[in-house]
Amino acid sequence: MSSTRRQFLQGSGALVAYFSLPASVLAQYTSPNPGQTKELRGNTSLDTWIRVEAGGLIVISVGKVEFGQGIRTALAQIAAEELDISMSRVRMAEVDTAHSPDESYTFSAMSVQQSGTRVRKAAAYARQVLLAHAAKTLNLPTAELSVVNGSILHNGQPTGIDYWEILEGKDFDRVVPDDVTAKPLEQYQVIGQSVPRLDIPDKVFAKTSYLADQRMPDMAHARVVRGSSPDARLLEVDTSTVAAMRGVLKVVRDGSFLAVVAEREMQATQAAAKLAESCRWQAKKTFPDASRVSEWLKSAKSQTYPVAERLSLSEKAAVKVHSAQYSRPFLAHASIAPSAAIALWNGKVLTVWSHGQGMYPLRGAIAHTLGLKQQQVRCVHSESGGVYGHNGADDAACDAAAIAMQLPNRPIKLQWSRADEFRGEPYGSAMMVSTRAGLDSQGRIADWQQDIWSCTHSTRPGGAAGAGNLLYAQQKQKPLSVPPPRVIPQPIGGADRNAVPLYDIPALKINKHIVLEAPLRVSALRSLGAYANIFAIESFMDELAVASAVDPFEFRLAHLSDQRARRVLERLREVSAWGQIPTYGTGKGWGIGFAKYKNLSAYCAVFVSLSVDQKNGQVTLDKTHAVIDAGLVVNPDGVRAQIEGGIVQSASWTLKEQVKFGSLGVRSTDWMSYPILGFSEVPELDVEIIERRDQPWLGVAEAAQGPTAAAIANAIFRASGKRLRDIPLTALKILSAVKDPQFA
Amino acid sequence: MTINFKLNDKAVSLDIDPKTPLLEALRNDFELNGPKFGCGLAQCGACSVLLEGEAVRSCVIPVAAVNGLNVTTLEGLGNQQNPHVLQLAFIEEQAMQCGYCSNGMIINAAALLSRNQTPEKKDIDKALAANLCRCGAHPRIVRAIQRAAKSLTKDVT
Ligand code: FES
Ligand code: FES
Numbered sequence: 001m002s003s004t005r006r007q008f009l010q011g012s013g014a015l016v017a018y019f020s021l022p023a024s025v026l027a028q029y030t031s032p033n034p035g036q037t038k039e040l041r042g043n044t045s046l047d048t049w050i051r052v053e054a055g056g057l058i059v060i061s062v063g064k065v066e067f068g069q070g071i072r073t074a075l076a077q078i079a080a081e082e083l084d085i086s087m088s089r090v091r092m093a094e095v096d097t098a099h100s101p102d103e104s105y106t107f108s109a110m111s112v113q114q115s116g117t118r119v120r121k122a123a124a125y126a127r128q129v130l131l132a133h134a135a136k137t138l139n140l141p142t143a144e145l146s147v148v149n150g151s152i153l154h155n156g157q158p159t160g161i162d163y164w165e166i167l168e169g170k171d172f173d174r175v176v177p178d179d180v181t182a183k184p185l186e187q188y189q190v191i192g193q194s195v196p197r198l199d200i201p202d203k204v205f206a207k208t209s210y211l212a213d214q215r216m217p218d219m220a221h222a223r224v225v226r227g228s229s230p231d232a233r234l235l236e237v238d239t240s241t242v243a244a245m246r247g248v249l250k251v252v253r254d255g256s257f258l259a260v261v262a263e264r265e266m267q268a269t270q271a272a273a274k275l276a277e278s279c280r281w282q283a284k285k286t287f288p289d290a291s292r293v294s295e296w297l298k299s300a301k302s303q304t305y306p307v308a309e310r311l312s313l314s315e316k317a318a319v320k321v322h323s324a325q326y327s328r329p330f331l332a333h334a335s336i337a338p339s340a341a342i343a344l345w346n347g348k349v350l351t352v353w354s355h356g357q358g359m360y361p362l363r364g365a366i367a368h369t370l371g372l373k374q375q376q377v378r379c380v381h382s383e384s385g386g387v388y389g390h391n392g393a394d395d396a397a398c399d400a401a402a403i404a405m406q407l408p409n410r411p412i413k414l415q416w417s418r419a420d421e422f423r424g425e426p427y428g429s430a431m432m433v434s435t436r437a438g439l440d441s442q443g444r445i446a447d448w449q450q451d452i453w454s455c456t457h458s459t460r461p462g463g464a465a466g467a468g469n470l471l472y473a474q475q476k477q478k479p480l481s482v483p484p485p486r487v488i489p490q491p492i493g494g495a496d497r498n499a500v501p502l503y504d505i506p507a508l509k510i511n512k513h514i515v516l517e518a519p520l521r522v523s524a525l526r527s528l529g530a531y532a533n534i535f536a537i538e539s540f541m542d543e544l545a546v547a548s549a550v551d552p553f554e555f556r557l558a559h560l561s562d563q564r565a566r567r568v569l570e571r572l573r574e575v576s577a578w579g580q581i582p583t584y585g586t587g588k589g590w591g592i593g594f595a596k597y598k599n600l601s602a603y604c605a606v607f608v609s610l611s612v613d614q615k616n617g618q619v620t621l622d623k624t625h626a627v628i629d630a631g632l633v634v635n636p637d638g639v640r641a642q643i644e645g646g647i648v649q650s651a652s653w654t655l656k657e658q659v660k661f662g663s664l665g666v667r668s669t670d671w672m673s674y675p676i677l678g679f680s681e682v683p684e685l686d687v688e689i690i691e692r693r694d695q696p697w698l699g700v701a702e703a704a705q706g707p708t709a710a711a712i713a714n715a716i717f718r719a720s721g722k723r724l725r726d727i728p729l730t731a732l733k734i735l736s737a738v739k740d741p742q743f744a
Numbered sequence: 745m746t747i748n749f750k751l752n753d754k755a756v757s758l759d760i761d762p763k764t765p766l767l768e769a770l771r772n773d774f775e776l777n778g779p780k781f782g783c784g785l786a787q788c789g790a791c792s793v794l795l796e797g798e799a800v801r802s803c804v805i806p807v808a809a810v811n812g813l814n815v816t817t818l819e820g821l822g823n824q825q826n827p828h829v830l831q832l833a834f835i836e837e838q839a840m841q842c843g844y845c846s847n848g849m850i851i852n853a854a855a856l857l858s859r860n861q862t863p864e865k866k867d868i869d870k871a872l873a874a875n876l877c878r879c880g881a882h883p884r885i886v887r888a889i890q891r892a893a894k895s896l897t898k899d900v901t
Contacts, residue, residue, distance in 0.1 A: 068842030068879055196838060203843035204831040204850065206778040206818045213777040265772055266764050336782050336790060336878045337844045385782075385844035386879045418783040637838060641884070645841050648880025671787040671876060680869040682882040 040118050043101035044175045046129075049122035050079070051093075052167045056150065058085060060123075061093040063103025064115040065357060065381045066199060069701050070638040071111045073197045075119050077634055081190040082123035082183055084147035085163075092198065095381035097363045105358035105460065107389070107524065112634060112697050113601075124182040129174070133166050134159070185632070185693055192693070194637035199383075211340055211355050211382035216411040219342070220249055221265040222403050223272035224416065225258040227281035228665025230424045230471055230521055234258060238278035242271045251275065252406050255477035259403050261412060269417075287519050287661050294327035294432040294726070297453040302513040305487060307452075307496045311507035318438020318446040322547055325434045326536035328727040330427040330520055330659040332674060337385025338421035339396035343404035344411040350377045350404065354397035355384035357460075362394055364463030366401050369473045369480060377401075388649070390460050390523040392416060392425040395471040398461075402472050419669040424471060427659050428525025429455035429518065431495065433536035437505075443548030445559060447507035450536075454495035455518035456485035457528040469523075487514055488528075492598055498530035498706060501537050502596050503559035520661065527702040530597065531650070532727075534706025535713065538593040539725065542714040552592055552714065553578075562596070564629050567690060568603045569594055572627045575688060576607040587612055588622075591714025593707035597699075602630040604703035606647065608683070608711040612719040617735030619655060619716060621683035626704060628687065631695035639700050640687045646704030647685060652677035654709040658728050749810045752820030762808035767791045769807040770817060778818025778847050782876075789848035789875035793817050799855040818847045821854060829892040830854055839888035841879035848875045853889045861896050863889065 043049070043063075051059040060079045066072045076090040093100065103115055127147065134152045135142040138159055146153045150163040202209050226232070234256040242260060243251050247267030252259040260275055262268040288296035342353040350372060356362050359379040367377045379397070387393060400414035416424065431454040440446040461469040468480035488494035496512045525531075545555035553573045560566050569592075578590050589612070594605040607625040612618070626643050633639050656675055660667040668674040709727065717723045722737035723744065737743040748757045751774060758773055765784070770776045770793065782790030784803045791803040794816040822828030830850045833839070840846045849872060856863055856871040863871070868889050877885065 068840070068844075070841075196835065200835055200838060200840060200843065201824065203840065203846055204818075204834045205822075205824050205827070206776065206847070208777060210777070210780070210844065212771070212781065215772075215775060264761075264764075265768050266761065334878055335844075336788060336842070336876060337780065338782070383842070386842035388878070415781065418785060418787075641838065641841060641881070644883060645880035648882060649878070652880075670785055671783060676876060676878065677880075678869075678874075678876070679872045679882055679886070680866075682880075685883050 040121065040176055041101070041103060043118070046122055046126060046174045046176050048101045049119065050126045052163055053091070054164070056164055057089055057091050058083060058163070059091045059093050060119060061100050062115050062119060063095055063101045063360065064106040064111045065095050065359070066383055067106070067355070068386045069642060070197050070635065071106070071115070072199070073195060074112055074634040074638055075115055076198060077190045077193070077195050078116050078119045079123045081188060082120055083127050083150070085150045087190065087195055089150060095359050097359050097379045100359070102360040105361060105462070107357055110699050112699055116634065116697060120182050121180050122176050125176045125180045128180065130163055130166055134161060137161065137166070191632070191634050193635070195635055197638070209383060210337070211342065211353055211384045212337070214342055214353060214382060216342070216344070219411040219413050220261050220263060220407065221268040222259055222261045222400065222412050222414040223268045224399050224414065224420060225260070225272050225275045225279060226420060226424060227279070227283065228423065229283055229285065231284045231474065232256070232281040232665070233284060234279060235282050236280040237275060239275070241278070242275050245271050245274065250407055252403050254402065255475055255479065257402065257472050257475040259399065261403060261407060265415070283665055285519055287663060290661050293329055293430045294325070297430060297432045297515060300515045301517070302453065302515045304511055304513050307490060307493070307510040307512050308500045309509050310505070317440065319441050320439040320547060321436065322439070322544060323434070323436040324540055324543060324725060325432065326532065326539060326725045327432045328430060328532040328535065330430045330522070331525055331653050331657050332422060332427055332659050332668065333388045333391035333425055333525055334422070334674060334676065335385040335387055335391055338416040338418055339392035339425070340384060340413070340415045341397040341400035342411055342413045343397070343400035345404045345408050347408050348376065350401055351380065352377065352397050352401050353380045353382045354393060355382060355387070356393040356397055357387060357390065358462065361460065361462035361466070362397055365394070365461035365467040365470055366398050368464035368467040369398055369470055370401060370405060389428070389525040390426055392421050394461050395424060398470045398472045402476070422669045422674060423666045426459055426521040426523035428528070429457055429495070429522040431529060431532040433532055435536055435540045437540065437544060439544060439548055443550060445503065445505050445544065448501060448505045449508070450499060450510045452495055452499055452510075452512040452529065452533065453515065454512065454529060455515045455522045456487065457494035457522070457524055458486040458488055459483070459521070459523040485514055485516065485518070491600055493529060495529040496533070497528045497598055498533045498537070498595055500599060502562060502565060502599055503541070503556070504561055505559065520659065520666070526649070527597070527705040530595070530702065531653070531705045531709060534593065534595045535709040535727065538595070538707065538710030539713050542591065542710070542717065543723065556594060564603050564692070565594070565596055568605045568627045568629050571688065571690060572605040572607050572625060575627065575686070576625045578607065587614055587719055589715045589718030589720070591711045591716070591718060593710030593714065595703070595706050597703040602628055602698045602700045602703040604628045604643065604707050606704060606707040606711045608708070608715045610712070610715045610719060612716060612734060614720070614738055617731035617733070617738060619729070619731065619734065621651060621681065621712070623684045624686070624708070624711070626687045627690060628700060628703065629690040629692055630698040630700045630703070631692050632697045633689060633691055634697060636689055639689055642701045643687045643704050644685050646701065647708045648677060648682055650705045650708035651683070651712060654712050654727055654729055656728055656730065745808065747807050747811050749812060750814045752816055758807070760807055762806060764807045765803055766793070766805045766807045766810060766815070767802040770802060776817050776819055780844055780847055782844070787874070787876070788845075789852060790845055792848040792851040794851060794855060797855065797858055799852045818850060821850065828854065829895050830857070830889065833888040833892035833895070837884050837888035837891060839884040840881050845875065845877040845881070849877070849885050853892070856889070857893060857896060861893055863893055
């Protein structure tokens with residue numbers, strides 16, 4: 001166990017000096033209506049966010065978790081900026097329901113927008129309060145004081161006091177008011193800098209960084225045993241042979257939930273394998289034919305929701321009508337780290353260490369599932385591999401919790417196997433998007449119709465209401481009922497995220513059809529429905545550009561009045577040297593894709609150049625350029641890393657990935673049956689940021705997924721003359737298209 | 745059974761079921777964090793360690809197989825006080841997102857650099873062909889390895 005963790009477990013009272021100021025000093029800063037601090041999501045007390053710690057440190061506590069996206073470094077930068085301290089004085093506390101603010105999930109590329117704004121406010125208020133107190137102590141006007149790295153200066157000269165002295169030994173429990181003035185942009189020194197990530201040194205030097213690195217005295221090891229699909233019913237198992245195996249502490253069975261705990265890890269793995277041999281499972285669901293998922297989506301029972309409607313479609317006369325259908329398969333998050341969790345039940349409190357995306361929602365869901373009171377459950381975040389949405393982390397946490405309840409006072413470390421993760425995680429839903437547009441006599445889009453078929457994109461077990469989404473809750477003897485598919489409305493949207501084209505189109509009508517019962521477990525995967533919608537819209541824009549014989553940049557710009565969108569595309573055209581690439585049937589081609597994520601967030605345009613080997617259909621990605629406008633950027637290198645990673649991951653989804661399943665369940669169980677992009681397949685990447693310091697900061701983590709997919713399909717079209725509309729765009733599909741003169 | 749080997753330059757001995765995967769012995773018995781569990785199937789590279797200077801997958805090697813041999817983990821390559829050039833380069837290039845794959849990348853790159861101090865991009869691609877990164881940090885990882893290689897040759901001349 002790391003020493004910081006140990007301190008947290010023991011209670012950190014001795015180490016921490018809380019802010020404390022006389023009420024009179026604070027009165028002027030305290031909102032008359034403290035309940036109104038909406039932005040802080042109910043976490044209005046300043047010491048929830050900021051603590052001053054002995055030894056010249058300031059601890060920032062947030063509810064958003066790190067999974068490699070660099071959010072905690074960005075939040076530390078915001079705090080350092082507002083408090084006028086150096087980065088080396090900032091510590092980010094781990095997210096723990098015992099003391100962290102409740103910021104729900106870390107998702108939807110919303111962390112800078114949400115948590116960043118909250119930290120800025122809390123830190124700005126803390127600085128105000130500290131300065132006010134310094135002014136009182138020094139008997140000087142606040143206006144003459146300034147702060148350098150936590151030391152108070154008077155007209156630029158040291159005063160001999162600093163934050164740590166001001167607050168020493170005092171308590172700080174003040175409500176953050178609504179009207180806090182943050183630092184003016186022109187004075188920024190830390191925000192906007194590519195500050196190195198705080199977590200990287202520990203990771204390269206193999207210090208305690210991950211959940212797997214947590215070792216506790218007396219810790220036992222657990223494994224779960226599941227059928228070939230997670231909803232299979234356990235009909236029969238021989239538990240007695242395994243219970244007698246060396247090192248086995250307990251076989252846990254509750255309905256169809258089956259797990260084993262042993263002293264040593266290998267004993268648990270061997271016992272789990274032995275248990276699996278004697279299991280008889282009955283699969284509950286019948287699976288549709290994996291190769292015809294899009295037809296299945298259309299024929300399955302669904303509910304239709306209107307997404308957008310503008311004018312009636314018949315009001316504009318189109319002279320040329322074009323239509324197309326696009327699809328994507330079920331996709332796995334496929335973290336490099338299979339899910340894991342540690343749980344400890346001491347008879348009174350259940351503590352769960354998890355790498356899930358939301359500790360508070362997880363706490364509610366686990367408490368409800370296990371019949372405990374919320375106060376009896378504590379969830380502590382501990383990092384693991386990247387998650388990219390709602391993967392198996394929450395399920396593993398609840399599995400571990402259920403097991404720990406059977407073995408009081410022993411920390412239980414549960415590790416899912418590679419196959420557990422591939423079979424058990426909720427996938428990003430397959431989708432089908434049909435588009436139809438009319439062009440007028442000038443070659444402009446007159447109208448646009450779009451229909452989307454999809455399963456839900458959100459089955460997060462958020463609190464008691466969502467607990468039925470947890471695997472254990474569904475498997476146990478008295479299962480919880482599974483909540484109905486969640487439909488996320490516009491403007492954010494789930495299946496319909498980014499379903500409304502940003503382009504100027506006089507008449508449009510868009511509907512979504514949500515399939516009521518998914519054949520596989522599904523939930524949020526990075527960018528949700530935006531990936532397929534942007535793939536469809538941006539492929540279709542290319543098809544329309546070809547139909548109107550206009551260059552794809554020009555065609556988009558001709559339909560785009562949003563100035564920031566135009567700038568992103570224009571800049572992409574400048575940097576991409578697209579004109580120098582031979583095209584159409586030469587085997588080389590380029591393509592572009594663009595979107596404003598959620599139509600609310602970052603603007604991202606992607607250019608891809610690639611080659612198609614006409615002999616085997618193999619695609620080689622040569623070069624990609626991306627241009628991004630995310631408003632005010634906290635950490636430019638962090639933004640670049642997110643876009644680079646997004647492009648590589650989206651290229652992998654687009655060219656290679658598909659969850660395979662058949663009548664016997666899920667067949668994607670390892671990296672052979674679910675291959676992803678490797679080093680030799682990754683293109684050269686170049687990301688340019690258009691900085692807009694005057695605009696609000698926007699999340700970027702999901703902005704590149706859709707544009708990359710479309711850029712690849714559009715480039716394949718230019719390289720091979722064939723338009724591929726069904727992801728994954730595999731070599732096999734390209735080859736058969738190239739060989740088929742009828743393929744259009 | 746007692747297994748004796750050299751771990752990060754120190755002679756160690758361990759009484760253990762000889763079939764235990766080396767990865768488990770390193771993580772659970774020696775409490776090392778470098779090698780990670782990613783698949784247990786020799787498919788991802790997260791568990792890589794150096795065995796007699798060669799990168800191997802500790803998840804599928806029984807601990808008995810290293811009896812009498814030299815094992816080096818990420819911890820043994822270098823530390824904050826005395827870092828390996830690759831560790832420095834990974835920091836300088838910010839060559840990771842989640843970093844769960846980084847152990848495998850650094851260990852395999854270390855083996856590559858011991859054979860070839862001036863690797864080209866294609867040599868790096870080849871050396872890391874069976875190392876998976878789900879976050880898409882590949883371009884940065886390649887840059888970090890090239891930076892480390894450059895600093896090595898600079899040291900020599
Ligand atoms: S964990 Fe050993 S190769 Fe994946
Ligand atoms: S950095 Fe996350 S898997 Fe490589």
